[in-house]
Amino acid sequence: MGAPMARNIAAAGFETRVWNRTREKAEGHGAAVADTPADAVGAADIVVTMLADGDAVDSVMTEGGALEAMREDALWIQASTVGIAATNRLMELAKQRGVTFMDAPVLGTKKPAEDGALVVLASGPEEARDRAQPIFDAIGSRTMWIGAAGKGTRLKLVVNSWIVDMLGALAETVTLANRLDLSPELFLEAIGGGAMDAPYARIKGDLMMKGEFPPSFPLDLALKDARLVLDAARENGTELNLAAAVTRLLEKASELGHGDEDMAAIYHAAADKS
8 A cells, every 4th residue: 555655746746755665665666765764754744654564654754763863843744553552652752752643544455546536635734735635635646634633543444344344244155146146246246336236245245256356455454454343342331243243254254364355355254164
């Protein structure tokens, strides 16, 4: 996700420097490649973090020296999906350093990121909106301004709860159709064009029917996101039984060796007879 986002920011005319733990993954995106996180952010007006999880963001910003290297007038846009606890921790780090923090996770996977068509769930200080909006326009088709920093992450978890539940329901529906000696395509045809239809069902259902799962969004990252949803629910006195069941399917699919495949590979867990 970070690579196409950086490419679109550079294409929008911003002087862009990037860093990745694997340097080769940072090359070829129209941006200068830095040797260290500190080198990447040192003179930047705006710093964007897009990493796998909260620990990765924390490590890059602290142990990697990025936060210390940032200018005091710089804006930190945190776009990774890291959950509530990690977002609060990162907000505190920014406060201690004295830099402005924008919590702005995104909706979308690889293709929307490549197309600059992500939906940005932006939250942060009102006075930083005008600075952040040109970056959001470069990476996304739409920006939702949610309120104070932290609200963006909360909305991302709510949306991810819906995605997780729908993914599990789709995997079991395709499995049931196969068990009843029906083509799952008949299911998609039956709901097509009606109130029950969903483009997501056709996109992920097509992968399940083909049994091919090139990663648009890896299953192990979907599992990480599902666990963040459950953590947020439990910390706020709610049990999400459906999300918990789908999380167990994601765990099983990962244990079966499908963690690097697209999250639609949850189908392997739903279809497994063992």
